[in-house]
Amino acid sequence: MGIGLDAMTALSPTSDNRAGEVLRLRREISRMQRRRSEHTLLPLDPAFAALLPEEGLQTGTSYTVSPSPALVLALLSAASGKGHWCAVIGMPTLGVEAAAAYGIDLTRLILVPSPGDRWLAVTSALAEVVPLIVVQPESRVRDADVARLSARLRDRGSTLLVAEEPGAGRWAQSEGTIRLHDPDWHGLGEGWGLLSDCTVTVTARTRHSPRASSVRVRLPGGHGAVETAVAELTALPPLSVEPEASGTSAPSELLFWAEAG
Numbered sequence: 001m002g003i004g005l006d007a008m009t010a011l012s013p014t015s016d017n018r019a020g021e022v023l024r025l026r027r028e029i030s031r032m033q034r035r036r037s038e039h040t041l042l043p044l045d046p047a048f049a050a051l052l053p054e055e056g057l058q059t060g061t062s063y064t065v066s067p068s069p070a071l072v073l074a075l076l077s078a079a080s081g082k083g084h085w086c087a088v089i090g091m092p093t094l095g096v097e098a099a100a101a102y103g104i105d106l107t108r109l110i111l112v113p114s115p116g117d118r119w120l121a122v123t124s125a126l127a128e129v130v131p132l133i134v135v136q137p138e139s140r141v142r143d144a145d146v147a148r149l150s151a152r153l154r155d156r157g158s159t160l161l162v163a164e165e166p167g168a169g170r171w172a173q174s175e176g177t178i179r180l181h182d183p184d185w186h187g188l189g190e191g192w193g194l195l196s197d198c199t200v201t202v203t204a205r206t207r208h209s210p211r212a213s214s215v216r217v218r219l220p221g222g223h224g225a226v227e228t229a230v231a232e233l234t235a236l237p238p239l240s241v242e243p244e245a246s247g248t249s250a251p252s253e254l255l256f257w258a259e260a261g
Helices: 015-032 069-081 096-101 116-124 141-158 253-259
Strands: 040-042 056-058 062-063 086-089 110-111 134-137 159-163 177-189 195-205 211-216
Touching: 040 069, 040 253, 062 069, 062 096, 069 086, 069 096, 069 134, 069 177, 069 195, 086 116, 086 141, 110 116, 116 141, 141 159
Parallel strands: 062 159, 062 177, 086 110, 086 134, 134 159
Antiparallel strands: 040 056, 177 195, 195 211
């Protein structure tokens, strides 16, 4: 029961069809009749556990995140793995194969890649039944509209991730921000090779914990999912050999083993 990848594909931005599609969506939502979530937190991947004080996303609130499909999928993966429904609105470049690689259950994933100027109405409708929603706004929204949507999130216990560019300003009534920066791709040599994985820094701030928390992760990792980045080893400085009183120097091999011991 419900609307998933097979039952709902994309809401067309064509003006003649928008109203009908939104009404159909509302009928499907009414049929699902989800009760209010009893969870206070939605889980995050263990690689992100240190980002937020509660080690999860608070329900009934919203977060501003970087508009990165990889980050969005990584933030959805743990909740989807626990059986929660997820929705992504206004991100046409987000790939289904990539979502599956992150461990997201495609039968419980709703994609609305191009809602046009109805993105806020679609988000509000999905907040009735979907615990975790991602939206990339296609236009500016009034504070009064954000307040009404926030009230619906609190009432239904849903969590909203707003994918906005850093310079777009903070979403009103946001609980915090989760940003991706300093990407470092691997796999290319000197003009040859294939991109294999990317190491990034993810930083979070919340209203209750304004001090930034950061983690370094591979996003995606070698198998497509998020992985904790292993700290790179740095070369040790060369050992300095002190001359002996006789004016001779101890062999470097003996000095190395002596210090190691």
